[in-house]
Amino acid sequence: MKKSLLILGLAVLVLTGACQQFKTDEGGLQYKIAKDNGQPKAQSGDLLSVEMTVTTDRDSVLSSTYKIGLPQIINIAPDTIPGLYAGDYNSMFKMLGEGDSAVFKLDLDTMAAKTMQPKPEFADKFVTFNVKVNKHFKKGELTDSALYAEVNTYFDGEIEKLKLAEESKIDNYIKKNNLEPTKTASGLQYIITEEGTGEKPAAGDTVQVNYTGTLISSGEVFDTSIKEVAEKSNIYNAMRPYEPAKFAIGVRQVIPGWDEGLLLMAKGSKAKLIVPSELGYGERGDGRGVIPPFAPLIFDVELVDVLKSKPAEQDSTAN
Structure with missing residues (x-):
């Protein structure tokens, strides 16, 4: 099943990535860094605000932040958590910092073998993630409550943008x-x-x-x-x-x-x-x-x- 997402930012990301070859990391993770903004990369305990579209190799869309109009917050987990492995979902985001964008292809065969879980039936081999990082929240010496206060303030601002944009969305549609x-x-x-x-x-x-x-x-x-x-x-x-x-x-x-x-x-x-x-x-x-x-x-x-x-x-x- 095929869906077309007419998202300019996503289109630019895909076109940029198409000029490169996928590289292969540990665990069969394939990736293209479409833009490296030169900022520090995410570490365990950090959080990232991302725009992201997730598709399968059957050309179906599993999720998209562009559809909702709000970014997704990604929590970078410590490597010591059971079930994590090199080349998994968590590994993808450790390659990124603020302003970066990339395309990742997560190997489902490796995921099934490493996690001892059944392979998902919604794809054949890969799930693809088109990711753009809006904001990097660094844990550093911050307490959890201080870190999440930053995230909440940021997210309140994103929701306020939706509120202010509502009238123009209606007018443009008409x-x-x-x-x-x-x-x-x-x-x-x-x-x-x-x-x-x-x-x-x-x-x-x-x-x-x-x-x-x-x-x-x-x-x-x-x-x-x-x-x-x-x-x-x-x-x-x-x-x-x-x-x-x-x-x-x-x-x-x-x-x-x-x-x-x-x-x-x-x-x-x-x-x-x-x-x-x-x-x-x-x-x-x-x-x-x-x-x-x-x-x-x-x-x-x-x-x-x-x-x-x-x-x-x-x-x-x-x-």
Whole structure:
């Protein structure tokens, strides 16, 4: 399965590395140093803030910090920890310092033999790491609490950057796609792409909704109720049903952007909802690493059905 990550920084890194030959280190680790910034390399106890994309030799993406929009913190472990070996994941990052970038190919056969664990089934021989180091936190004489205070301050700054960039991400998306959405007082923006002929739901009604959710930052689909879309987006999960979501509207069972947007639609309508983080998953994200903090989202939704709530039965004892 193939995914294209249109990330300029990653593209530059790959092109730079392509001009070199891979070198082989202990344990079968293959590497290309795309940029050596001349700074001290990471040592045991240090931490690195990195941008990183991890792919397999089957051309599938396992993870990418570019998708989330936040760097990953790597803890350089001491060599004395059981299970570590020359040429492993920990060894890769000891080759890097602040401002460095490199491509590593981790040998899975060696990993399985050295760790006495089964070889992963998601790749044939190698997993490739494209890495760029943003910041090097040196342990030195610092206490653990002092070191992690530095990291927390740094990470708070990265999250603040996401917050400040949110409005421009939404504006750029609208401009790029030549959209003319209607904006509500809450900040929700929406476009009715197909007008339905049924009645609109009221708060408390049960609705059935087909949907596809996309991250504005990367354009990647993170969730959908439609099987074909899930398969095309490489997020298909055979353990879940693909059918319209069913829930009560206007009673906080879903994110505020859905509660507001779906109440504007008639049964049978289709719409595009542009949901700012305040009406989505807020400053914390979804907590699973799929939706980052301050992430504006796009939902293409179809209001399939509206099941009107039944009025409360009158109290038989009332006079």
